[in-house]
Amino acid sequence: MDNITKMIVINSSKVLPSDVVIKLYESNADVMIKETCFGVMVSGERSVVDKLLFETRKIDPYGIFIKERGFAPGEPNRCRATRRGGARPGFHMLETEERILPQIAQGLRALDKGEIPPQKMKKKKLELEKLKEIIMKAEVS
């Protein structure tokens, strides 16, 4: 049996971690659920967790982001409670990426609307002949 843990990071104005937890409990699936400040952690058999989170994402597709986690919820080697506080390893990565999640959500909305972002104009490099010309002019004066 392949057990995995996935973390749901919620960055939504409509959904709270507690709402997601209630939905997860309603599903009656055989998983372990832990509510956290950033979202929810779900641990269980891979097929069950994947299926459950596929449905959970539909609550707010632009506000719910999911990734796998190596450690199970409450792992004593990772949990702050048994490590005398401080930032949990991996917190800084999460913090950095969480800042741009609203922008990513906008990007996903635009993609679903079919918007194509304008191509950026690439800066052309200075041509060799033009550079030589500039040098020649500078030398004369």
Added chain:
Amino acid sequence: MKVFIYPTNSLILSDLVERFGHEPLAVMQEISKRVNTPGLDSPPMNITPEDPKIGLKYAAVEVPSGVRGRMALNGPLISKAEAAIIVRDPVVSFGCMGCARTNELVNFLIRAKKIPILDLNYPSSEEEAKEFVYRISQFLKSLGQEEKK
């Protein structure tokens, strides 16, 4: 298709790859294998003295054991990768995953593998984020078409 992501623990890349129907290859899977196997020899990540030996496949013996130990996690992911999405110089690579030499080696190995690669920067504005998501979606769609062929 199995898509390697860099930074290897990125939430955004992992989510987007899964959202667009591919399998993300992230370092969390390798850590999960180590910490969930019975018998934890070296907590928290269970990196034992055997791991730098596994890392010898990717880096020479005079390379610091830290690099080789990290490569024992990243190496199997690179060897499984069929495509890659790489964010250039992420700020976080200075922090917890901040072994510059390992990051260089990972980038080199993934480029040397000659698989489809998408190079990006983290977005800093809404317009850039739209382009970021659009380019990733197009890249992953093109991978799906390649797979059908």
